[in-house]
Amino acid sequence: MSAQILTVKMENIGNLFKAIAADQKLYLPLEQAGQVQFLPYDPADDSQKVRLDVLNTVRSAKDLFFPQSENMVAFKKQGKKIDIIENREKVEAFTVFGVRACDARSFDILDRVFLSEPVDVSYAERRARGTVVTLACNEPEETCFCETFGIDAAKPDGDITTWIADGLLWWQANTNKGVKLTDKLLSVDAGLFVDSTGEAKALEEQQEKIREIISQLPLHGLSLEYFHKEELKTIFNSPKWQELSEACIGCGTCTFVCPTCQCYDIRDYDTGNGVQRYRCWDSCMYSDFVMMAHGNPRTSQVERFRQRFMHKLVYYPANNEGIFSCVGCGRCLAKCPSSMNIVKVAKTIGGEANV
Amino acid sequence: MQRIGVFVCWCGTNIAATVDIDTVVEAMKYEPGVVHASDYQYMCSEAGQSKIKQAIKEHNLTGIVVCACSPRMHETTFRKAAKAAGLNQYMVEIANIREHCAWIHKDRKEATEKAVVLARTAVAKLNLNTPLTPGESSVVKRALVIGGGIAGIQSALDIAEAGYEVDIVEKQPTIGGKMAQLDKTFPTLDCAACILTPKMVDAASHENINLYTYSEVDSVGGFVGNFNVKIRKKARSVKADICSGCGICTEKCPSRKAENEFNLGLNKRGAIYIPFAQAIPNVPVIDRDQCIKFKTGKCGLCAKVCPADAIDFSQQDEIVEKQYGAVVLATGFNPIKLDNFDEFGYSQSKDVITSLELERIMNAAGPTGGKLLRPSDNGHPHTMVFVQCVGSRDTTGCGKTYCSKICCMYTAKHAMLIREKYPDVDVHVFYIDVRTPGKNFDEFYRRAAEDYGVNYIKGMVGKVAPTNGKLLVQGSDLIADRQLVIEADMVVLATAIEPDQTAKSLATMLTASIDTNNFFTEAHPKLRPVESPTAGVFLSGVCQGPKDIPETVAQASAAAVKVIGLLSKDKLMCNPCVANSNELLCNGCSNCQHVCPYGAIDYVEKEFRAGGKTSLRRVAQVNEAICQGCGACTVVCPSGAMDLKGFTNQQIMAEVDAICR
Amino acid sequence: MQNADREINKEKISVAEMAKQILEQGRADRLMGWKRGEFFYDNSPAVFENLSELDDFVYDLFCGSNLSKFLVKESRKDGKIAVLLKPCDRYSFNQLVKEHRIIKDNVLPVEIDCDGMLDIDKIRALGIKGIKKITVDGDQLQIDTVYGPKTCAREDVLLMKCLTCKDRVGGDRFELVKEIEAMSSVERYEFWRSELSKCIRCNACRNVCPACTCEKCVFDNDKSGIANKANTDSFEESLYHMIRAFHVAGRCTDCGECTRVCPQNIPLHLINRKIIKDLNEFYGEYQAGEDDFSKGPLTRFDLDDVEPDIVMERGGNK
Amino acid sequence: MHQKTQLQAETIRLISGTNTRKCMKCGKCTASCPAFAEMDISPHKFVSMVEHGEIDKLMASKSIWKCMSCFACVERCPRGVEPASIIEAVRQTVIRKQNNNYLRPENIPELLDPKIPQQALVSAFRKYSK
């Protein structure tokens, strides 16, 4: 990959966005009624507020590749005959800017599920057409623990990595897709970027600063060593699940804000004109999750609660070369109504390593 | 999946003129579940019905939709036809394409389109119908009459005559009620006692009638056909079975301080007493609050003098539990308290009396032996003033908003009787309106005014001031537009009447509704005037609204007929379109119970097994015999556990969907 | 308040000490309270069964969660459970007892004092990041962060529900409702569109709501006709909240948990407050959970209730 | 009824806050009135005259100044019509016309009776003048 590093002045960042949005949809962390989300950027709309200072959007960048709900197919009755109508949304090329290191890593975890056979066509299509521009975290939060998963908030993955330092946005393409976007931008406006390759001292200083902060965070050094498949049964049978799950109210907040949760349900909706089949996120915390004809395999909240963390910390790694299904973004820490979260679970169940 | 047949009726040209029948039939063929669609000139005719029956058999239909006139017209007809062909009669839906479509629209295209929508709506509903079977419940062949006045006695006698057992519960020591206190009755002036006491005797001696006097209803459970009633027999302190009714005890009782309720406190009675000579049962009762034995432990004179040894100071209240098929409410009335009407001086002068008190004074068996005497000094009055509408037609909250109905007539009666017996007495009647609808009523009133010279004054009395042994009555004569001051010896107040206060607690026990004035509400004010909205509960007499004796007796007999009709059935068929609680969803929150107008919902603790665990939960259960199917409970149920058979949430939503498609 | 059988702290001992005494003296077999979190602000509701477990017990400025709803399950278990109720939580508790959701005999309600709880989200919304520690300094909070010390006014970061505390003279809790009512119909529509389109249907509001204790929620019940898991259409974003608000109408005690837990900070309590305001105005003041016996306003009526037309004469843009 | 009289009647009803239609002509007001002997139009007539819009006659009547506002009629009326409030309203209407004060300050000294309490004087003045 090219190690070319480009910069654009922060005050001109609007031009960059406009240039990207010229021929494709651009998703930016925008403010909506007080909350920050990845929303389509509209160059013509001055009221949109770009919030690059906010670390985590409430919903992760996962939404753009695996939306909360999407149509799959529809059925329509004509007299006594049933037509099957494919009405999956067409995916156009798009770019998402401002993805943080943790979210960027979450795509790897989702890819392992959705892109292995049988390939999830919708997800694959979005992954193929979406360009991910990441942004390093200048101000990590106390809830961050991406470091535990070997993620470097100072050098996020993604098709293009960017940093904000010294009043400049630093831009480095990592993949072919990234290079393509960069080239396209340059072809439209050659003066958009300044080539700062080899003059990246400010950038390196910023990276150092980030790493320094991360080493001071309260969750620095969190260990998940205890969680591996050999301990599966011991962990599963731990009596501690009961007390941990007592606070859980069984909502889906943690799963819906989680960048790596990937469960969905397929449902039919009778519109009166026909039946629309769609899929939507599901949460293993729900009482009707994987409801089957005979009923529900996990009848109590403790089982459902355990399932979620077993999946993240044991089952998924067991099937994926030890990679945890968590990126340490800290969203569940911030959002759980009962303040129960993966860190508390990790420390309670796999206690010794964290004492 | 249903196999539905759709039958479109032309109704001659009534429907066919505006709705294109063929289009409707054709459209219905493609509706889900429809396997057959046809039309006919007159579906309700014999031929039309047999077409339906034939199609049901031929196409093996599970349900039918008839597109015709209003279901209020022929739903029953088509249900019967379906039943005859072996279908469940609740697998029939009607699309009203006549009243709601053909008759109100002129444009043929528009009307046809609407008819198609209405038809497919009925199909959509029918797709979710399930066969319903009316439940059955048994009927206990015994009736309970609450209240032993003329209303209760009449109802009881009529029911007993038809061969059914009847129990009368009366809270006083004797039956007879208010009528027993009256002197003469309008407009015939026959003596109340003369016509009532034989009926009282009849009731007491009737083999099918069982009297519970000095008793009250403690609680009511159950429902139509199967009421479970607890009756409290208050302790009389006299053994009714051995008392001979000789009355020696009442004469010898040394306590003479108690006000005689029967004479409205115009004289005193002993602590052991029989309310009046013709009381039934003729058994005395000890007023424990007044009895010296009960107060101090000494005395017991009555026990000593009793030849039958019937006095029992240790008697306790006794609870009798019995089952009844029907309940007649005949709780009657009382004159209101006059505390809010100080201007009439009722509390200041003994000579200001209520009309009911005058009845006792005029009564030959009353405190004055039937002589008209002024209560204050037993003197002969020379001028009497009657005031009408005392507390009636009052919207200020001091009195009652309604007209008490009987006052105009009894005041005319009183005035006439006084003028007849004592021509020297001047009688003035202040009135707002004189209301005399009723057979021979107006003639009666005119007779009082014209033949007997009663002075009727249009106007009201503003003040009654006791002054120097007289009563200064300041009133208005609106016709002459002047203020009058009449110096009277006695003032008689035509006091408003109100339902007995037991009505309220009984209403709660029976879930029979009462109105703002505490009168029992009828199931329908015009068409079901003697039934309460609660099945199996009937209304007799003034407890339903003010009425005179003939009306009371008429209503009492009408209620009796309704009871007989009910008791003559061995089984009661229940409306199958009733609420139904899904116990798996029920939270036990009681919302449904709060809004049920019939008290049809009970809660039980029930064990449930889920996920290998057993848990005890409080769940609602609907008594199908009581539920009338209004659906109020379904909407307040937060979890949707409560649903209404025949009008389920899913069915109604399917109808909405079909209309909006 | 019906509180004859309630524990009231007369000696003014600390809540932790109270909790300890209850278990020590065997007045209850278990105790529902709050457990210290990973940080200082993320206390979780927890059941304590013995004294050693109480080492993690905490009662501080971050115990906003209402414990009443947990008793629906807990009171059905064997033995007696003591529960710590802040003044505002009592309403939910009463309401649940009234609806027979909590088995009263198995619970020892313990009333505890509260000076208002803090909202960590509000602190974060002030742009304060990397929070390590908070100390109360009169009306001010001293906040120690990774990025240096910060301060903010305590009043500014109280939980929404604490700003109009029922047991204190608070502000007008209907102030915002009135503001919305005064908007034009279109403005109201736009306001709710922008708020509700944030909804991710995580069901946190429902699951935390002490009035939502249905054995099976209509939204989870495929037979209810309105079951759904996601806001597939903008209509469903509104429908979910409308139906939820209506289901708790007359039963909602205005405990404010819905707004506290919403990950998208949607002011859900405004919908409930609007309904409470209407109920109060139409049918007389009523506080759900004030007692554990009275009928709610939707399960009773008056003969001379206002007609639905009254709605046409009210609000902005009449 | 003419528009003017209608308006007048409406004003009286508005000021008094009464509904004259509720009257069922029982005459209890007149029967209760201690000032009846002094009156040319009796209280019950007030009600019906307002109902029929005969306000001019009422305004010219002596009765409005004879009513002592003892409120006996208000207290006794079974329908809550409040004749005294109507009379008060008519009185107000008269007084509100310029120079129609029934009582003028200069006339007071000759009416003065040492037995009249001060308060009664003040209230009479308030009632009979603007």
Added chain:
Amino acid sequence: MSIENKEFKPLIVAFCCNWCSYAGADLAGTSRLAYPAEIKIIRVPCSCRVNPMFVLRAFQRGADGVIIAGCHPGDCHYTTGNYYARRRMTLLFSMLDFFGIEKERTRVDWVSAAEGVKFSTVMNDFSKKIHELGENRRLGDLRCKMPIEK
């Protein structure tokens, strides 16, 4: 959108109680008192059977107006049903208004079995109001309005 250009044909759902208003509608029919065909009646036992959910459902499915008709207060066949309906619907309408839904799209009216004329007047009146308001865009489910196509 193809709907835009079409002439506005409203869709109105009327919930009528079996005992009064449905009979009133029958009487309107018998008396040939016309009201627009866009009004379609659903028979329910009592106005208190109308779950607010049904009203929302109708709007979801594309109704432009929903009217609930029941016995006059005091005349309910089940004695108290319409009193509960009155409270619920007042609250529902107020809540819809709070959400910015045009409140005129909802209505409750009391029509007795004898009031055929009133039934027709009420329906004509309501339909006129809905015509003035135009299509219901704020509370409809687009999936139900748009024909399914690729």
